[in-house]
Amino acid sequence: MKAKKFYCSFQFIVFYYVLLQPPFVCSKNHGNAANDLLDIINNNRTSQKLNKLSGSPGLGCIALQYAQECKGNCSSNNTIHCQPSEDDFTEVFAPNCGVELPTFGTISGFILGCHQKYLQPPEAYSNVLVQDQKTISLLRNKTITEVGVGIIGSHKHKGPYIWCLLFSNSQTNSTFVLENLGKGIEQKRGCYSGTSLPCSAGHKSSGLILNTLILLLLIYSLSLLFQHC
Numbered sequence: 207m208k209a210k211k212f213y214c215s216f217q218f219i220v221f222y223y224v225l226l227q228p229p230f231v232c233s234k235n236h237g238n239a240a241n242d243l244l245d246i247i248n249n250n251r252t253s254q255k256l257n258k259l260s261g262s263p264g265l266g267c268i269a270l271q272y273a274q275e276c277k278g279n280c281s282s283n284n285t286i287h288c289q290p291s292e293d294d295f296t297e298v299f300a301p302n303c304g305v306e307l308p309t310f311g312t313i314s315g316f317i318l319g320c321h322q323k324y325l326q327p328p329e330a331y332s333n334v335l336v337q338d339q340k341t342i343s344l345l346r347n348k349t350i351t352e353v354g355v356g357i358i359g360s361h362k363h364k365g366p367y368i369w370c371l372l373f374s375n376s377q378t379n380s381t382f383v384l385e386n387l388g389k390g391i392e393q394k395r396g397c398y399s400g401t402s403l404p405c406s407a408g409h410k411s412s413g414l415i416l417n418t419l420i421l422l423l424l425i426y427s428l429s430l431l432f433q434h435c
């Protein structure tokens with residue numbers, strides 16, 4: 207009798223443990239961290255009476271591609287040196303995103319940073335992206351009009367995380383235009399600014415398997431619960 211009681215409460219513990227787990231998918235951020243970072247940049251700019259930057263999704267996707275190419279280049283002390291060739295932008299990144307090539311504008315600056323752990327956007331802004339006088343003056347540049355933010359983890363759900371910002375001073379609406387009525391080509395991993403797609407978009411499949419396993423465990427626990435209690 208005692209053993210049974212113990213067994214039943216054990217079932218309840220499993221049951222509650224599983225239920226109370228935060229969702230595995232998108233546990234890091236509920237929305238899109240790239241958009242959050244864009245807001246931080248713009249709040250900072252407007253507090254200094256500078257123009258707001260528009261978050262071009264085409265440029266954001268190219269920033270994500272840039273970050274992706276630099277995935278293996280984050281050192282253990284969170285420094286990164288990685289400069290893809292100029293040809294990669296038009297021959298690899300733009301086609302992978304579905305950016306219409308004739309609309310490819312000028313990229314006038316970039317900031318690349320990385321960290322072994324996932325940082326929330328405000329921490330990433332001050333600890334990863336604002337690195338030196340050069341990056342500060344770029345963030346405050348008066349002539350830039352748009353920015354693209356791309357974020358990717360090197361391994362699924364694991365760091366190091368690469369943050370990439372690309373700046374442009376091109377005409378906002380007519381450059382880095384995404385084909386397919388602005389949808390472009392869906393990216394499997396990471397996320398970028400200027401879209402409402404969440405950062406977890408690329409983690410769906412692994413999340414699905416995990417959630418299915420949890421569901422099975424839940425059903426199994428419940429069946430035991432009703433059998434014995």
Ligand SMILES: *[C@@H]1O[C@H](CO)[C@@H](O)[C@H](O)[C@H]1NC(C)=O
Pocket residue numbers: 249250253336342345
């Ligand atoms: C804006 O960013 C700079 C670094 O670029 C930082 O020193 C400053 O505190 C920020 N200001 C606001 C209002 O967030």
Ligand SMILES: *[C@@H]1O[C@H](CO)[C@@H](O)[C@H](O)[C@H]1NC(C)=O
Pocket residue numbers: 281282283285
């Ligand atoms: C960080 O690591 C890189 C290579 O691992 C090294 O070249 C660089 O000097 C280190 N920087 C600092 C600040 O320790």
Ligand SMILES: *[C@@H]1O[C@H](CO)[C@@H](O)[C@H](O)[C@H]1NC(C)=O
Pocket residue numbers: 275276278279287288289290291
């Ligand atoms: C990344 O780092 C490797 C090794 O240091 C280097 O050979 C490669 O050129 C770097 N990638 C880019 C795109 O700079």
Ligand SMILES: *[C@@H]1O[C@H](CO)[C@@H](O)[C@H](O)[C@H]1NC(C)=O
Pocket residue numbers: 314343344347348349350375
């Ligand atoms: C701002 O960026 C432009 C290129 O877009 C550059 O020519 C200019 O020197 C920069 N200005 C400052 C103050 O850094």
Ligand SMILES: *[C@@H]1O[C@H](CO)[C@@H](O)[C@H](O)[C@H]1NC(C)=O
Pocket residue numbers: 378379
């Ligand atoms: C960009 O396009 C939107 C609508 O498509 C329009 O509302 C906005 O004024 C345009 N901005 C510029 C700078 O042309």
